[in-house]
Amino acid sequence: MIELNPYLPEMATILETVQETPTIKTFRVRLDDPGRMQAFSFQPGQVGQLSVFGVGESTFVINSSPTRMDHLQFSVMRAGEVTTRLHGLAAGDKVGVRAPLGNHFPYESMRGKDIVFIGGGIGMAPLRTLLLFMLDNRADYGRISLLYGARSPEDMAFKTDLPEWSSRGDMTTVLTIDREAEGWEHRVGLIPNVLLEMAPSADNAVAVTCGPPIMIKFTLQALKKLGFADEQIYTTLEKRMKCGVGLCGRCNIGTKYVCVDGPVFSYAELRELPNEL
Amino acid sequence: MSPFETLKEKIREALPGLDCVIGWRQGFDPLHATPFFMRAPEDVEKLVWSPLCVHNLSTYLPSFRGKKVGIVLKGCDSRGVIELLQEKLVERENLVLFGLPCSGVADLTKLGRAAGDLDRVSAVAWDEAGFTLATPRGEVRVARRDALADKCLSCQFPNALEADHLPGDPLPPATGPDLGDEELAALEAMAPADLMARWAAEMSRCIRCYACRNACPMCVCRDHCIAQSRDPHWLSQEDSPREKLMFQLIHTMHLAGRCVECGECQRACPVDIPILALRRKMNRVVRELFDYQAGLDSQAVPPLFTFQVEEANIKERKW
Amino acid sequence: MVMSAAAYLPAPKLGEWLKELSVRHLVLAPQARGDAVVFAPYAEGGEIVLDRDATMPPKQAVFPATEELLRFRRVKDPEDPGRVDVELSASQPAPKTVVFGARPCGTRGFLAYDRVYRSPKTTDPYYAARRDATLFVTVACTAPGNSCFCHWVGSGPDDASGSDLLLTPVTGGFVVLAVSGRGDELLGSPLLEPAGDRTAEAEKVLAAVRAALPPAPDISGARDGLTAVFDDMGFWDEVSAKCVSCGACTYLCPTCYCFNITDEGDGLAGRRLRTWDNCMSFQFTLEASGHNPRPTKAHRLRNRVGHKFSYYPALHEGAVACCGCGRCVRGCPVSVDIREIVLAAIVRAARAREETAHD
Structure with a gap:
C-alpha cells in the first residue's frame, strides 16, 4: 500500500448507529488501525468521505468533537445512492473513511465572543461539532445560544443531545418546529421568526448557521436586522464532491474549491465569490 | 430573387413574432458553417446556405418547447421535425418551418481524406461535379461522390416534407449509389467474430463524449440518459470497447422506428467512428417488419408506439 | 544543465529509432485509426502521421481515460464467519513511456496538470x-x-516547455534538440548524426512558421473580463446557444483534468475508478438533493471558459489552462469557438464598464 495516497480510505468499523429521524441516521465509527485512531486529529467543521465499497463515497461533516475522540460521528441524510446504502448498514459493518478534509470553523478567532448557533434540519450536524468543542472549552467563549429547528418533532435529529443542551445552565437552547404538533412543548414557528424573537445581541458576537437554502436566505435577513455584519456570520457549504482534495474540479465556485477552501465560509467571503451556489 | 433571398425575406417578416429562427452562419474557417440563432432582423444578413450547412438543427427544437421559433430545414432535417411532432416533443403551432431544396451537403471527414489536414484548407468552392479545396499543397479537386455525405448521394427527400415556406423549385430525388447499403452489405458479409473484432477496434478510440447522442435530434432523454445512470447501473465506467459498444446498442435500440437517418451521430463523432451503420441496420429491420420509415408523416404513429396483434410481417406466431 | 549539441535524425531512420526506443519504453506515436489520428503503441512498420495534428491529444499517456484507484474485496473473518472484512489494495502502474510526435501544444497541456x-x-x-x-x-x-x-496563450509552434526532445523538420529529416536532462540521455543513439549546418536550417524553418502566424489578439483582459460578465446570463445564453452539451471539447482538451470517481463491481469485489469527466455534463455538479448549481449549458460553459481563462490563471500566477491547440474548436460538432467567447467576454466587459462610467 502506498503512503500519502489521498484516495485511499482508512478501514473503519461502525460501533453504533442512531436512527435520528425517518431520513437521518447517525454512525459512530472507529478506524480499525488503533495507531491510526490514536493519531487521528481534526478540527471542528472538517469533513470526511465515507465509502461503501462497490457503491461509492459521499461527503459528511465529522459532527463529533475533537475533544471527544473515542469515535468519529457522521450523520447521514438519505438522498442518493451512497446514502441509501449507508442507511442499510449496522454496527459491526465496515466503511471506508477519508478524513479530515477541508477547512474548519475559526474557533480561535471566536474566543471571547458570544456565539449564536442557528441550525435547521440536517444543518445541525456541522454546528454540533463546534458546539461540543466550545462546551468542552467553555471558559474560552461568552454566551452560547442555540436555535435548532425542524419541520416536525420527528424531524428533530440529535434527540439524545437535546435534553443535555436544554438543561445546561451555561447555554441557552431554543427548539422550534414549523407547525403545532401534539406533545410538543417548545417553540412553534419558522427559524428566522423565532430568531428575531430571541433577538440575540450582535455586539461581540458570531452567528454560525447551517440549514436548507430557503432557511439560510431568511435567517441571513433576520441576522442583518439584528445588526450582524457579514463578517460575523459563518456557514458551511455543500457541493457535489468526488476527490475531496481539490483536483476533480466539480465543487468550485469561481476560484474557490469547497472541498479544500471550504466547507466553512463567512458571509463576507461568500459575498466575494461568484453567485453560483 | 433567388430562393435563398426569398427565404431570408420570409424570415425577416416572421422574426418579430418569434423567439428566434435557427439557421447557419459562417463558422471559424471556410469549411465550417455553424448553427446560428437569429433574433433580430439584421441577424438575417449573416445567414448562410451552402453544402456546408451540415447540421440537423431540429436537434435544438425540444429545448425551445413552449416558445415560438423558426427553423431552416433541409429535406432530411424536416424528418427530424416530423418525428418530434409525432412524439409530441414539439408543438406544430409554435414552429415556423423554412424549407430549402437541398442538393446535398459535404461530409467533412470525406473531404479530409482528400485534403490531408482539413484545418489548413484556406478556401473552398463547389459545383455540380464536386468540391475544390485550396490547401498548402495546391488546389485539390474532390469528386461529388467523395465529398458529399453518403446519405445525400441517394437522398429521396431533398425538399422539406413539412414546411411553411418552401421557396424555389422542388428538387428531384438523387439517383446516386446507396453507399450506406454497400457498407451494411460489407459488414453483414463478415463472420461474427471478425465483425466483433472490427467493432472492438473501432470503439476502442471512443472517448465517451456522447456527441453522437447529443447531436441526435431524437435523443431526447438528454440529461437523464441511461448511459450515465447509477440506478439502474447498465454501463460501467470501465474504458472498454464492450461498454462503449453497449452504449451504441442502447442508442440504436432507443431509435428503433424513430431514427430519421440524418447521420448526425456519426458526423458529430470527434474521432470519426462509423456508427451510423448500426442505425441503418435497425432502420432496415423496422422497414421490413413494419413497412415504416420514420419522419415522413407527422400524423403517423411510430411502430413501437403502437401494438397490433396481427403484425403483417412478423411471422413468428405461425411457427 | 549541460545540453548536448543538436543531432540529426534522417527521416528514413525514424522507424528504426522508434523501434530502438521501444526496447526500453512503451512508445506512443500518432497513428491513423480509421479517419482519426490517435496516440497508439508503436509497432514496427507502424505508419506515423505527422502531417496534421493528432485528433486526440497525448493526455492518455499520463492521464488515462480510466484509472484504477483501488481494488476492494470482501472477505469473511476466519475467526468469526459472521464478520465481513474489506481488503483494499492500490497500485500505481507507471510504464516507462515515450510520447513521440505530439506538437508543442499537446505536450504543454501537462504543464496545466x-x-x-x-x-x-x-x-x-x-x-x-x-x-x-x-x-x-x-x-x-x-x-x-x-x-x-x-x-494567444503564451506559447508558439516551437515551444519546448514540457518536452524532453524537440524535433524540427528539415530537409530529409529532423534536427533533434535535447531540452531536458532526460532528453539528453536519449541522444546516445547511433542512429543520430551530428546536426551541423542543419541547426541553422531548423532555425529558419521555425522563424518562418512564427512569422506566418496571424497576429494574436491581446487576451490579458480575459481574467477580469470573464469575472465581470459572470452574472450576465444573457451573454452566456447567447454564446452557449448552439452548444449541444456533449463532452467532445473536454475530452479532446490536453489541459482538461477533471475526473469522476465511481465504484464498479459486484459488491463482493470490485474497483474504484477515476474516469475523465466533463464539466459540460448536467450530472457533473448535480447534487443528491436534485439541486444543481450549474443547471443549464450556459452555466456550464461559463464555468468551462471561466476556469481556463480566469479562475485557473488567478490561482496559478496568470497561467492560462489552455494550450491553444484548437481541438475543442475542430472537434466540436457545432463549432463552438472558445476564442470567440473569450474575445466577446472581454468586449462585453469593457462595454459594461463604459456604461457604468457614463451612469
Missing part, C-alpha cells in the same frame, strides 16, 4: 508516477491550422 496535480499542497500519486515515467519527444509545428491559437 502539473500545477494542480503536483502542487505544494497535493500530489496525485497516480499522475505523478506516470508523469515521472514519461518522456516527450515533441515535433515542432510547421503547419498551424485555422483553429490553432497557441500564440
